[in-house]
Each structure stands twice: as C-alpha cells, then as structure tokens.
Amino acid sequence: MTHAPKLSPSRRSVFLCALLGFAVLARGAEAADPITIGAIEILSGPNAKYGFSIKNGFDLALEEVNRAGGVRGRPLAIAYEDTGGSKEQAINAARQLIARTKAPLLLGPTLSTEMFAVGPIANERKVPIIGTSTTANGVTAIGPYVFRTSLPEADVVPVTLRTAQAKFGVKKVAVLYGRDDAFTKSGYDVMKAALEKLGVETLATETFGAKDTDFSAQLTKIKSLDPDAVVMSALADAGAGILLAKEAQGFAPKVRFIGGNGLNSPKVLEIAGAAADGLLVGSPWFIGKTDAANQKFIADYKAKYGGEPDQFAAQAYDALHVAASAINAAKDVTGEAIRDALTKTKIVGVTGPLSFTPDRDPADSSGVLVLEVEHGAFKILD
Amino acid sequence: MAQIDDFLWTYQNLLASLGVNGLLALSMYVVLAIGQLSLGQAAFMGLGAYASALLTLKLDAPFPAVIAASMLVPAAVALVIGAPTLRLSGVYLALATVSLGEILRVVLVESDLTGGALGLSGIPEKAGLPLIFACLALALVAFTLICRSRIGRAMEAIREDEIAASASGIDLPAYKMAALVASAMLAGLAGALNAHISSFISPNEYGFDAAVTILSFALLGGIGSPFGPVIGAFILTLLPELLRPLHDYRLVVNGLIIVFAVLFMPHGLLVWPIGRIGAKA
Numbered sequence: 221m222t223h224a225p226k227l228s229p230s231r232r233s234v235f236l237c238a239l240l241g242f243a244v245l246a247r248g249a250e251a252a253d254p255i256t257i258g259a260i261e262i263l264s265g266p267n268a269k270y271g272f273s274i275k276n277g278f279d280l281a282l283e284e285v286n287r288a289g290g291v292r293g294r295p296l297a298i299a300y301e302d303t304g305g306s307k308e309q310a311i312n313a314a315r316q317l318i319a320r321t322k323a324p325l326l327l328g329p330t331l332s333t334e335m336f337a338v339g340p341i342a343n344e345r346k347v348p349i350i351g352t353s354t355t356a357n358g359v360t361a362i363g364p365y366v367f368r369t370s371l372p373e374a375d376v377v378p379v380t381l382r383t384a385q386a387k388f389g390v391k392k393v394a395v396l397y398g399r400d401d402a403f404t405k406s407g408y409d410v411m412k413a414a415l416e417k418l419g420v421e422t423l424a425t426e427t428f429g430a431k432d433t434d435f436s437a438q439l440t441k442i443k444s445l446d447p448d449a450v451v452m453s454a455l456a457d458a459g460a461g462i463l464l465a466k467e468a469q470g471f472a473p474k475v476r477f478i479g480g481n482g483l484n485s486p487k488v489l490e491i492a493g494a495a496a497d498g499l500l501v502g503s504p505w506f507i508g509k510t511d512a513a514n515q516k517f518i519a520d521y522k523a524k525y526g527g528e529p530d531q532f533a534a535q536a537y538d539a540l541h542v543a544a545s546a547i548n549a550a551k552d553v554t555g556e557a558i559r560d561a562l563t564k565t566k567i568v569g570v571t572g573p574l575s576f577t578p579d580r581d582p583a584d585s586s587g588v589l590v591l592e593v594e595h596g597a598f599k600i601l602d
Numbered sequence: 603m604a605q606i607d608d609f610l611w612t613y614q615n616l617l618a619s620l621g622v623n624g625l626l627a628l629s630m631y632v633v634l635a636i637g638q639l640s641l642g643q644a645a646f647m648g649l650g651a652y653a654s655a656l657l658t659l660k661l662d663a664p665f666p667a668v669i670a671a672s673m674l675v676p677a678a679v680a681l682v683i684g685a686p687t688l689r690l691s692g693v694y695l696a697l698a699t700v701s702l703g704e705i706l707r708v709v710l711v712e713s714d715l716t717g718g719a720l721g722l723s724g725i726p727e728k729a730g731l732p733l734i735f736a737c738l739a740l741a742l743v744a745f746t747l748i749c750r751s752r753i754g755r756a757m758e759a760i761r762e763d764e765i766a767a768s769a770s771g772i773d774l775p776a777y778k779m780a781a782l783v784a785s786a787m788l789a790g791l792a793g794a795l796n797a798h799i800s801s802f803i804s805p806n807e808y809g810f811d812a813a814v815t816i817l818s819f820a821l822l823g824g825i826g827s828p829f830g831p832v833i834g835a836f837i838l839t840l841l842p843e844l845l846r847p848l849h850d851y852r853l854v855v856n857g858l859i860i861v862f863a864v865l866f867m868p869h870g871l872l873v874w875p876i877g878r879i880g881a882k883a
Contacts, residue, residue, distance in 0.1 A: 301846070340724075
C-alpha cells in the first residue's frame with residue numbers, strides 16, 4: 221500500500237487550527253522588523269564542510285538570541301551568501317550584503333584568503349566584519365572594521381610549543397610544513413618565530429606539497445638528526461600521512477610530533493589510527509571541555525543537528541553571541557556604532573573569555589588547550 | 603543617481619569580472635583562431651598580475667607603466683617559450699602550456715618576493731570600470747578589423763588546413779608566434795586589471811582550473827568571431843551570480859545550462875563569422 225494516509229475531517233480541522241495558530245505565532249514574532257546581518261561562508265564545493273559547521277554554529281546561537289528576546293527588542297536574522305571558496309564570489313557576496321541587504325555587520329568569510337579580498341570592502345563602507353575561522357597573520361591589519369574571534373595561529377602555536385618544552389624537555393626539533401598552502405605556510409611562519417623565542421634549536425626545516433602522499437625522504441633525514449620533537453604545519457590529510465610514515469620508519473615514541481591548528485581534527489585520528497598516539501596539538505576549543513556552557517552547547521548542537529560540533533561551529537557560536545551583544549550595546553544600528561560597541565564587548569563563550577585587543581584580535585588566549593592523542597582519542601594534556 | 607551609484611558599487615566586482623574575463627576569452631580566441639590549443643593563458647594572466655602588483659606595491663610605479671609592464675613581461679616569456687613549444691601541436695602543445703602554468707605556480711609559491719602561498723594583499727584599487735571596458739572595447743575593435751583583413755583570412759586558412767596554408771605562402775611560424783605573444787599580452791593585461799580591482803592575488807588563482815575556465819569561455823561562445831568568446835565569458839561569469847537566489851541548487855542549474863548549451867550548440871553560441879572586406883556574398 222503506497223497511499224498517503226488521508227486525514228479524517230476532524231483530524232484535518234485540528235491540523236488546520238494548529239497551522240493557523242502557528243501562522244499567528246509566527247506573525248507575532250515577526251511583528252518587529254528583524255535586524256538582518258550578513259554571513260559570507262563557503263556553502264558549496266570542497267571546503268563546504270567548514271562553511272556548514274560555521275553556519276550550524278551561527279544558527280544555534282541565533283535561536284538562543286531570538287528566544288531570549290532578540291536584539292534591541294527586534295529579532296535578529298542572518299542573510300547567508302555562498303562563496304564556493306572563490307575570491308570573486310566572496311567579493312560579490314559582500315558587496316550585495318552591504319549595499320542591497322544593508323547588513324550593518326558581516327560575519328565570515330571562511331578562509332583568510334577570502335578575508336584579504338572582502339575585508340577592504342567592508343572597511344571602505346564602514347561595516348564591521350568578524351572572521352570566525354580566519355587565523356592567518358595580518359587579517360585584522362586590513363583596517364579598523366575588520367575583527368576576528370578565531371585565535372590566530374600566533375596565539376595557539378606558542379602555547380603548544382611552550383607546553384611541550386616544559387613537559388617533555390624538548391630542546392631540539394625538526395620542522396616540517398606544507399609550502400604551497402596559505403594556511404600551512406602561515407602556520408610555519410608562526411612556528412618559526414615561536415621556536416626562536418623559546419630558544420628551541422631547529423635542526424632542519426623540511427617542506428612538502430599539499431598533494432604529496434610520500435614523506436619518507438623528509439622523515440629519513442629528520443630521523444638521522446635525532447630531534448626531541450617534530451613540529452609540523454599541515455592539513456589533516458598530509459598530517460595523517462606524515463604520522464603513518466613516521467610509524468613505518470620506526471621513530472622512537474619519545475619523539476613527539478607537534479601539530480598546529482590543522483591537525484586538530486578527528487580526521488587525523490581516523491586516518492592515522494595508532495600512529496597518531498602521542499601527537500600534541502593546540503586548540504581554541506575542545507569537545508571534552510567539561511564546563512557547563514560547553515556541555516550545554518554540545519547537547520543543544522547534537523539535539524538540533526544530530527552530529528557533534530567541531531571547533532569551527534564552536535567559534536561561530538561564540539562569534540554570533542559577540543555580535544548580538546555588540547548590536548545590543550551599540551547606540552544605534554549603524555556600522556560605526558556597532559564597531560565601537562564591538563571594541564568594548566566582553567563575553568564568556570564556549571571557547572573561553574572573549575574580547576578584542578585594540579588591534580581587533582581576540583584578547584584572551586587563556587582558552588587555548590593543549591591536546592594529546594592517547595589510544596586514538598584527543599584528551600586534554602594536564 | 604544615488605541608486606545608480608549603489609547599483610554600480612554592489613556589482614562593481616561582477617562588472618569588472620565581465621571585462622577581465624572578456625579579455626581572457628579574447629586571449630584564448632587568438633590562439634584558437636589559428637587552430638592552436640594553448641592553455642597557458644592562466645599562467646600569462648598570473649605573470650601579468652604578479653608583475654603589476656609587485657611594481658605597484660614595492661616600487662609604487664605609475665599606473666600606466668604598471669599596465670605596460672603587465673603586458674610586456676608575459677610577452678617576453680611568450681617569446682622565449684614560443685620557439686620550442688610552437689613546434690608542438692594539438693594536445694602536446696596543450697600539455698606543454700599547462701605545465702607552464704604549473705611551473706609558474708611552484709615558482710610563486712616558493713618565492714618570498716611574491717609572498718609565497720599567502721599571495722599579495724593590499725593592492726590599491728587603481729583599475730576602474732571605465733578603464734577595463736575601454737581595454738575590452740579596444741581589443742574587440744582591433745580583432746574585428748584584423749578578422750576583416752588579409753591577416754584574418756590567413757588565420758582562418760591556418761585553422762582549416764596548416765599544410766595548405768603553408769603551401770599558399772603563409773608564414774606559419776610567424777603567425778603562430780604572433781598569436782601566442784598577443785594572447786600573452788591580453789592575458790597579462792587582464793591579470794593586472796584584476797589584481798588592481800580585487801586587492802588580493804594568490805598563486806592558486808592561476809592554476810589548471812583557471813586555464814580550463816578560460817578555455818570554456820571560448821568554447822561556449824564559439825570561435826567564429828571574436829564576439830563569441832566574449833559572450834561566452836559574459837554568460838559564464840554572470841550565471842553563478844544570476845542564479846544566487848537558487849541557493850543550494852545554484853551549481854546544479856549552472857552546470858545543466860552549460861551542458862545543454864554544449865549539447866545543442868556544439869559550435870558555440872555565436873557561430874557567424876565576421877564579413878571580410880571585399881568579400882562577395
């Protein structure tokens with residue numbers, strides 16, 4: 221029987237009443253004009269997974285904000301525009317959100333490279349823009365309207381390295397990084413500076429390409445130099461490949477592999493399996509953080525989307541709360557006023573306390589956690 | 603007036619992309635018009651973009667000089683690589699020119715001067731819409747005149763049958779080299795204009811994907827006349843933006859439209875050639 225179940229007349233009237241009630245309710249909520257802010261994210265193409273994590277984080281926080289009465293007595297809404305990861309589309313999206321949608325505030329874009337193209341436009345029109353996943357150096361130097369809530373690599377990596385130095389007595393390291401990717405190259409620059417500052421000796425610096433799958437040459441050389449640790453700036457796939465290769469070459473377990481933000485991904489564990497044990501990574505957020513706010517966030521996220529949130533969703537969730545708080549505190553709903561309010565905003569989010577430095581970077585890196593892989597799972601190193 | 607300003611501001615980058623992609627389509631057209639499949643346009647575009655951006659950022663050179671350099675640098679490279687690669691033809695030439703793009707990408711990624719994988723940012727917005735469309739109009743007029751001339755007839759002869767053309771006294775190597783150099787200059791110009799309107803460039807913008815996109819402009823529009831590739835570029839640039847309201851289905855519909863266009867118009871949208879001076883109907 222493939223008939224659709226028919227509603228009996230009485231059931232149908234109940235259904236209609238419910239629908240009507242719903243419509244009335246919806247109308248009540250929309251009586252006040254919503255304040256619409258813009259979000260520019262990658263919602264199609266190979267990097268869409270990041271964009272959707274971020275969108276989920278925004279939407280979850282948006283629901284909370286609106287349930288608590290919205291902003292300035294009006295509901296808050298987000299207009300999303302997709303970039304497909306392309307610079308040109310990101311620019312078009314930003315221009316439309318600013319001039320057509322008249323968004324007083326922009327969130328995003330997903331990649332630092334997109335921010336370098338979009339930031340100057342927002343700045344020109346005096347519309348504040350908050351990056352939630354843009355970690356490269358120089359993002360906020362674009363102009364006074366460019367903010368970010370994502371801790372730059374420059375804040376996360378030194379914490380990881382300092383911890384490794386203190387805990388495991390790391391004195392000499394080898395560095396391995398992906399040279400042809402903006403993210404891994406920028407991570408390397410930060411690592412180099414941090415290692416120099418900590419007085420850790422760098423025995424060798426080796427590189428690889430983003431699509432490489434064979435790392436044995438680099439690792440053979442590194443192994444012969446006998447470092448205390450190997451510091452690597454790589455994305456998840458390459459990072460996992462390196463871990464598998466070092467296992468195959470029989471590196472001593474005491475040689476720690478230390479990764480940047482790119483390796484702080486469940487995918488590394490999936491691919492590398494047991495070879496990932498002992499890996500150290502820094503992260504602005506961790507699903508195992510036990511504070512109440514984080515537990516509630518994870519529970520709500522699972523209830524709404526079914527899956528577990530990742531770092532990008534957590535950072536986006538916090539960024540929307542920052543945005544809502546700034547819009548509430550601003551003296552009016554213009555870009556200038558919201559910008560001024562943003563510089564004074566202070567909230568405690570799931571990634572820790574959040575406020576901005578005078579340079580519009582996140583002020584507080586106390587939320588950074590150093591994670592260690594043990595028996596195939598990340599745990600907080602203590 | 604305010605509304606027009608608002609419209610122009612909103613779609614400034616899209617309009618600029620139309621002009622830039624139109625120039626790129628023409629740079630593809632020049633080589634296709636003599637029956638060569640060269641895929642080095644993206645690399646030449648990158649050369650022009652980087653040369654111009656470096657001159658602006660590091661030396662603060664005057665803009666006209668920057669634009670001139672953005673055409674001369676790729677032209678010089680085309681002259682050097684032209685001699686060995688133009689002995690190749692068909693798919694071998696395509697492969698050799700694709701590798702040119704890869705070499706450029708690797709060099710850009712390795713070099714500190716060009717900012718490595720991070721690219722160059724903070725390029726001032728010096729190329730306006732009037733300049734971009736003036737360049738495109740100028741190039742179109744020039745090509746139309748060439749098509750109507752003896753040179754145009756020679757190019758068509760080479761495209762139809764190289765041996766016959768050569769036997770009729772057409773200097774094949776000279777034509778091929780000239781086409782490659784013209785193509786490089788146009789692509790370089792497009793690169794410089796693009797760099798000076800979008801404020802940021804990075805090595806990955808000039809890779810294989812870009813080469814194929816530029817080829818698709820010409821194939822969709824048809825290479826019967828220089829207007830075909832430009833129309834193709836306009837359509838392929840506008841479609842993703844026009845389809846924005848479709849949200850999730852955007853790329854699907856975009857792809858479908860292109861597939862149908864290619865299926866039902868295999869020679870491109872504009873197939874009519876330009877009438878030649880003195881030609882009899």
